[in-house]
Amino acid sequence: xxxxxxxxxxxxxxxxxxxxxAWDRDGVLVIEDAVSHADCDxxxxxSRAIVDDWDPTSGAAVFSTTAPxxxxxxxxxxxxxxxxxxLEDGAVDADGTLTRPKHAAVNKLGHAMHDLDPVFDxxxxxxxxxxxxxxxxxxxxxxxxxxxIWKPPSIGGAVTCHQDATFLITDPPSVIGFWLALExxxxxxxxxxxxxxxxxxPLRQRFHEVGGELVTEALDSTPFDESATVPLPAPxxxxxxxxxxxxxxxxxNTSERSRMAYTLHAVDGAARWSAGNWxxxxxxxxxxxxxxxx
Ligand SMILES: O=C(O)CCC(=O)C(=O)O
Numbered sequence: 266x267x268x269x270x271x272x273x274x275x276x277x278x279x280x281x282x283x284x285x286x287a288w289d290r291d292g293v294l295v296i297e298d299a300v301s302h303a304d305c306d307x308x309x310x311x312s313r314a315i316v317d318d319w320d321p322t323s324g325a326a327v328f329s330t331t332a333p334x335x336x337x338x339x340x341x342x343x344x345x346x347x348x349x350x351x352l353e354d355g356a357v358d359a360d361g362t363l364t365r366p367k368h369a370a371v372n373k374l375g376h377a378m379h380d381l382d383p384v385f386d387x388x389x390x391x392x393x394x395x396x397x398x399x400x401x402x403x404x405x406x407x408x409x410x411x412x413x414i415w416k417p418p419s420i421g422g423a424v425t426c427h428q429d430a431t432f433l434i435t436d437p438p439s440v441i442g443f444w445l446a447l448e449x450x451x452x453x454x455x456x457x458x459x460x461x462x463x464x465x466x467p468l469r470q471r472f473h474e475v476g477g478e479l480v481t482e483a484l485d486s487t488p489f490d491e492s493a494t495v496p497l498p499a500p501x502x503x504x505x506x507x508x509x510x511x512x513x514x515x516x517x518n519t520s521e522r523s524r525m526a527y528t529l530h531a532v533d534g535a536a537r538w539s540a541g542n543w544x545x546x547x548x549x550x551x552x553x554x555x556x557x558x559x
Contacts, residue, residue: 269461269495274299274504278393280400288401292464292508295497296397299504304388305447308527311384312413316371319350321363327352328372342479345410345544346377355420371415372422376544379411379529380553389529394443395555398531401441401506405534407552409433409440410544413447414515414526416455421518423455426489430509431470431481433544435536438468440509446499447525455518457497457505460490464508473541 270287274296280288288294326340328351340349356370357363363370378385389408398406410433415421433440450456467485475482489512499505507513518524532538534554546552 269293269295269459269497271295271297273297274393278391278396278400280397285400288506288508291459291461292511293459293461293497293513294401294504294506295499296504296506297500298502299393300388300391300445300502302502305445305501307384308388308413308445309447309525311378311382312374312415312525313368315348315374315378315382316350316368319367321367327354327357342543342545344376346380346546346550348374348378348381349376350374353415353417353420353422355422369417369420371417373415374413376410376412377546377550378413379408380550385411385527386557388527390555390557392555394529397506398441398443398555403439403441403531403533406531406554407534407538408529408531408554409552410528410530412528414528416515416518416524416526418454418521418523419519421455421524423517424514426458426460426491426494426512426514428464428468428470428510428512429507429530430468432472433509433530433532434471434473434539434542435532436539437536438509439533439536441531442507442509443529443531444505444507445527445529446501446503446505447527448523449500450503450524450526451498452496452516454520454522454524455516456499456524457513457515458494459497459507460493460512461495463489463493464511466510466512468510472543473539474543475541479543
């Protein structure tokens with residue numbers, strides 16, 4: 266098994282030469298204690314408040330990577346500049362009615378918390394993250410997507426092995442994923458897994474709009490090397506940085522513990538944002554950088 270090294274956060278956030286070497290080699294960086302427990306707790310608290318305020322009868326969609334149907338839902342398609350609640354497949358009956366309390370049913374929140382919620386905005390736009398993104402090569406970072414992956418106890422769904430560049434398309438590919446453990450994540454509650462070095466392989470699929478429909482287009486049939494998969498346990502406050510073509514995912518959460526994580530995806534403004542991206546923004550909510558004015 267190819268172990269992934271762990272790094273301590275640097276004072277400025279800028280990556281050290283050893284981090285850059287690991288990034289080039291593995292396509293993933295694990296940075297411990299990158300975010301304080303207090304900031305993790307403030308994101309959890311805000312997330313719970315968003316779900317408290319959400320009326321389940323006002324609309325929702327199931328989000329599942331194992332049995333995907335969300336691509337056909339307007340609720341999903343129009344969430345690129347909104348904060349919406351998505352549900353676990355196992356938490357609704359055939360009529361779409363919740364079969365458990367709403368906090369126990371959430372799959373994720375998405376997809377613009379970083380622009381629409383002041384607490385998410387503050388934690389996302391921390392100078393250390395800006396320095397890290399810049400050091401990893403994003404010349405003009407644009408924060409395009411944020412999600413809280415809820416992974417509730419017992420029914421938190423698996424996230425199938427994928428590459429983020431499948432879903433956030435620029436030419437050339439530029440997306441970087443920042444995944445923050447808001448709670449301890451381990452093999453028991455469905456931590457991330459990655460295929461170190463797999464970012465050097467081809468992009469396998471493109472999920473994008475064709476003729477008004479969102480479709481998954483096959484680009485390359487090379488299978489992911491599942492035998493090279495390694496789990497990435499991550500104590501609360503750990504930041505995992507994922508190259509856009511790094512294969513990764515997570516196992517289901519069958520434990521009695523929750524496993525909340527916050528992910529933020531950035532692309533390079535110098536690369537061309539594809540008009541076919543599933544994620545669309547109204548013209549009055551443009552993508553910003555780490556500085557709101559950028
Ligand atoms: O948090 C997880 O379980 C997976 C999240 C993920 O793969 C992503 O944000 O791309």
